[in-house]
Amino acid sequence: MSSASNPPPPYVHNWAAPQIRQPPSQPPSHQGYPARNPLPWHGLKFNPLGLFDLRRHLGIFPLTPTVWNTYRHRFLASDLSWLATGASEDNQHDPGAAGFFPEFYQLRNSLPSNDAGYQERTRFKESTTMWDRTFGSTTMILSINGTTSPGTPVSPDYLRASVYLPPSFLRRTPEAHPAIANIAQTFIESVGVPTVRAWVQDATATGWRLTQPGANGLLALHLSRPPFGAVPSSTTAPAATTPASSADDSTLDLPPSPVSTRYGSEEPLSAESIALLSALERVAILEGEVEELRQYLEDVTAEHVTTLTRLAAADAKLNAAAVREEGYGDQLRALRAQVASGSGTPSLPSYATSQATPTRPRAGTPFSPRAGTPFSSPSKPRSLPRTEALLEELGLTEHLPALRVATRLAPATRWYQEVTALGLDDEVADKLIDCLTEDWDLLRT
Secondary structure: OOOOOOOOOHHHHHOOOOOOOOOOOOOOHHHOOOOOOOOOHHHOOOOHHHHHHHHHHHOOOOOOHHHHHHOHHHHHHHHHHHHHOOHHHOOOOOOHHHOOOHHHHHHHHHOOOOOHHHHHHHHHHHHHHHHHHHHOOOOOEEEOOOOOOOOOOOOHHHOEEEEEOOHHHHHHOHHHHHHHHHHHHHHHHHHHHHHHHHHHHHHHHHOOOOOOOOOOHHHHOOOOOOHHHOOOOOOEEEEEOOOOOOOOOOOOOOOOOOOOOOOOOOOOOOHHHHHHHHHHHHHHHHHHHHHHHHHHHHHHHHHHHHHHHHHHHHHHHHHHHHHHHHHHHHHHHHHHHHHHOOOOOOOOOOOOOOOOOOOOOOOOOOOOOOOOOOOOOOOOOOOOHHHHHHHHHHOOHHHHHHHHHHHHHOOHHHHHHHHHOOOOOHHHHHHHHHHHHHHHHHHHO
């Protein structure tokens, strides 16, 4: 047994189970998976990650590995029961404004769209069977999905409920079959319709697309999956009302639909018919997924085109700025070379503002001159009193000519780059930038 404070033995990390997305051995922390240790006991939830970490806590019997391999499905069923215990009394029965409970999103985002959900419900059905055997009771399970086949109207005529009863009860009391059908009918009308409507409203509020391809949505009305993987001898049967209308398409040759109010009075479907129904429903689901992917691709393509357009505009601006900066750089390099050669302070050229490139207003910053105001000549040309005082204090007066050139020709946003190009450390550069900014403000007043 391992705990949340101690890492489990290495063999526990290699635990595997079907239909469960396992976290990698060293996953990134931002994915919500533990890097080494499982989640603490109080943090385990009813989702695949909680199921995975619960088994990491419990272990897989390394001294007798055949026990785990032989009874794996039973261990997983017991783990599900451990996580589900107390859910009916936890006072967490209001999903809030989100519409769906957190468990809905956790399971939807962590499992592929296959038969995993049906398998979990099968385990629940098996627990109910054992309950009835133990206490001599009869438990009836009525369930209806919030989702429907593409194009299905939200009407009792087109909805189906899954009904479970103990096999012994059905064999011993055939006279109860019509009453069971009536119960299922009432359940579909009073519970099924509001369930589907609520699901559609919550899904729409979440932002999911519910549109489906195809001109005739009625073609997929009666392709619902037999619940819980039912076979002809199963005690779990579909129950539904008689459809008000059907698809008028002679080219679609469907097997007889099992939907009928005459519960248990028809011959059970053959295994081939059930397989065909499942295949047809799978085709309808895949067509819907393809349509969703197509719409998603269109959205991504439109976003991509918009991004390319913005990038092209940004590149044009950057190219224009690079041309201007290159001109400044050439002049600065030439002037710096004159200063380094000892020829004295060079004469500074004047620049006229072109009408083709008007001055752009800028937000006021310590390093930016006033918008639309040309550089004014100070009363004492190139006088930088605070900068000169700092350079004298630090013994760096030889850099004064270069700094004068930089403040006159380079934009304020490049002053720091020009200062660091002199080989000064960051602390001195920061002090010089502060002094240059104060001197520049004095020169402009």
